Amino acid sequence: MIAAPLSVGFLPLIDAAPLIVAHEMGFAAEESLALDLRRAPSWSSVRDMLSFGRVEAAHMLAPVPVAAALGLGGAGTPLSAVSVLGVNGTVIGVSNALAARLRDHGHDFAFNDARAAGEALIAVAVQPLRLGVPFPFSMHAELLYYWLSALGLPAPQSVEIRTVPPSLMADAMQAGEIDAFCVGEPWGSIAVENGVGTLLLPGRAIWRFAPEKVLAVRSNWAEAEPDLLGRLIRTVWRAGRWLAEPGAPTLAAELLSRREYLDLPAEILDRALNGRLVISSHGGERHVPGFVEFHHAAATFPWRSQAEWIGQQLAARTGLDRPTAARAARAVFCSDLYRAALAPTRAALPGASSKIEGALSEETAVVSTSGRLFLGPDSFFDGRIFEPSAQ
Amino acid sequence: MSASLSIVVVEPDRVRASLIVDSLRDAGSYDIHVISEPTGLARKIHALNPDVVLIDVESPSRDTLEELALASGPLDRPVAMFVDRDGEGLTDTAIEAGVSAYVVDGMKPQRVKPIMDAAIARFRMFQRMRTELAETKRALEERKMIDRAKGMLMKARGIDEDEAYALLRKTAMDQGKRVADVAAALVTAAGLLG
CATH class of the missing domain: 1.10.10.10 (Winged helix-like DNA-binding domain superfamily/Winged helix DNA-binding domain)
Incomplete structure (x- = not known):
């Protein structure tokens, strides 16, 4: 069988790993796919490459296809998230000046307590706090708004948001344009490495199971090419499973460091993949198990409730009708297509397609199609839960 | 209302910027500003309040422009990527040529077309030059x-x-x-x- 060519857009980030691994480790070839990975310079660019048919699939910020379904940004082409690519994998960093004030205030940089870190940040920051996020529709923005608002600093209203592409985040901090950022790895570590910032929290300290990136396709392509789509979903699932094996992250760091992918030293990429982050240029390592997740706890399952959570946050901010937004958002995360694609494999699939987001503070066994499946933890730092609407 | 549209060109390379400006001047009477520094891009554009923004598709600074789609104040004019709904494939052609345009809400497509045509022709030339150089x-x-x-x-x-x-x-x-x-x-x- 001749491998079918399939072009996929990606941004140079740690969580492009499943796509790069799928190509380099032969998982794509096993499904007779020849992936043509195309690196894009910005999120709007990768979205447009997908919308205008320059690529068939893309590594995408989870909120982008949801925003498109709500008529926010983009070219009006309906997009579908057919799999989650990675859960978490982001960091919040502060400028060195702000880090010094936090230390004077007595903050310990324990890197695991979102409440303590957030309260200290609000106490010492010169208002308005200038925050860098990679894209207006991103989990980075959502996590920052959720976190600060829950701690009494209504965001984005009371802060200044600057959109800065990931690879330019360290430069923006050096130029004094921003006081803090939330960005996907390795770009937080690059800021540390360049001596311009200190890491304050991993994104997962705010939401333990935030769907960070998805595998997005044009909805009409998904309908027209069910066979190719199924092969792509299975390929990415196998790459994610491989990434969860002991020892795989170190090898993955080497693959990702190549010039055509991230073009950065493997040692820096290894930090996120192995969950050992250096938080400041003085050293200081923090161990964060599960910093980024590609497989465990059904990480790549596109929960309709995750899409609805994103849709509700966007609707609340832009004044859209909430029930309509919830319906539109749910349809974007295609748990049905994901299920159909993985049915022939031994993947343990959850029995439901929606869950109460934030309800699990520990790993919990749930009903699945094949034996036992463990989900969670997926809690928010403030203990709130999000109950999706009845279908 | 003034007949002359205002255009902002985001382009760090001086030579390229002036070539783009020249071809826009040939295409019509426009009020044109060039921004060459990516820092504070959204703020600068906001201050200039243009009708159309032209930017290289490959520029990472493009993501900053997406922020303008969410302009919130009552006097703000939300800006969105130009998408032609007439099926002429103008947006597609533009992206292929390497340029993308952001226009304010409510702009008539026929007013944007000459600007797009000029920009597309110019960016095609840049692409040829880049290929030739390589x-x-x-x-x-x-x-x-x-x-x-x-x-x-x-x-x-x-x-x-x-x-x-x-x-x-x-x-x-x-x-x-x-x-x-x-x-x-x-x-x-x-x-x-x-």
Whole structure:
């Protein structure tokens, strides 16, 4: 069988790993796919490459296809998230000046307590706090708004948001344009490495199971090419499973460091993949198990409730009708297509397609199609839960 | 309302920026500003309050413009990526040529078209120049590689330059390869053998 060519857009980030691994480790070839990975310079660019048919699939910020379904940004082409690519994998960093004030205030940089870190940040920051996020529709923005608002600093209203592409985040901090950022790895570590910032929290300290990136396709392509789509979903699932094996992250760091992918030293990429982050240029390592997740706890399952959570946050901010937004958002995360694609494999699939987001503070066994499946933890730092609407 | 649309061109390269401005001036009477520094881009654009923003598709600063789609104040004019709904494929053509346009809410497509046409033509030229430059560089590198291989053969076999080249060409023909590839293989092998 001749491998079918399939072009996929990606941004140079740690969580492009499943796509790069799928190509380099032969998982794509096993499904007779020849992936043509195309690196894009910005999120709007990768979205447009997908919308205008320059690529068939893309590594995408989870909120982008949801925003498109709500008529926010983009070219009006309906997009579908057919799999989650990675859960978490982001960091919040502060400028060195702000880090010094936090230390004077007595903050310990324990890197695991979102409440303590957030309260200290609000106490010492010169208002308005200038925050860098990679894209207006991103989990980075959502996590920052959720976190600060829950701690009494209504965001984005009371802060200044600057959109800065990931690879330019360290430069923006050096130029004094921003006081803090939330960005996907390795770009937080690059800021540390360049001596311009200190890491304050991993994104997962705010939401333990935030769907960070998805595998997005044009909805009409998904309908027209069910066979190719199924092969792509299975390929990415196998790459994610491989990434969860002991020892795989170190090898993955080497693959990702190549010039055509991230073009950065493997040692820096290894930090996120192995969950050992250096938080400041003085050293200081923090161990964060599960910093980024590609497989465990059904990480790549596109929960309709995750899409609805994103849709509700966007609707609340832009004044859209909430029930309509919830319906539109749910349809974007295609748990049905994901299920159909993985049915022939031994993947343990959850029995439901929606869950109460934030309800699990520990790993919990749930009903699945094949034996036992463990989900969670997926809690928010403030203990709130999000109950999706009845279908 | 003023008939003259205001355009902001985001382009760090001075030469390219002035070429774009020239072609826009040829296309009509516009009020044109160039922003060459990506820092504070959203703020600068907000201050200029243009009708159209033109930016290289490849520019990472483009993401900053997406922020303008969410303009919140009552006097703000939300800006969105220009998408032609007439099925002319103008947006598609523009992206292929390497330029994207952001326009304010409510702008009539026919007012944007001449601007897009001019920008597309100009960006196509940039693409051609980039391809030509890459080709020239490659040809130069191949020429250097062939010269080195010839030098090695002349020294190793005591032959003159023409004979060395003839040998390279014959080997290439026998193996169905390009002369430059055979030369590169020879240079690499020689490097490995020390």
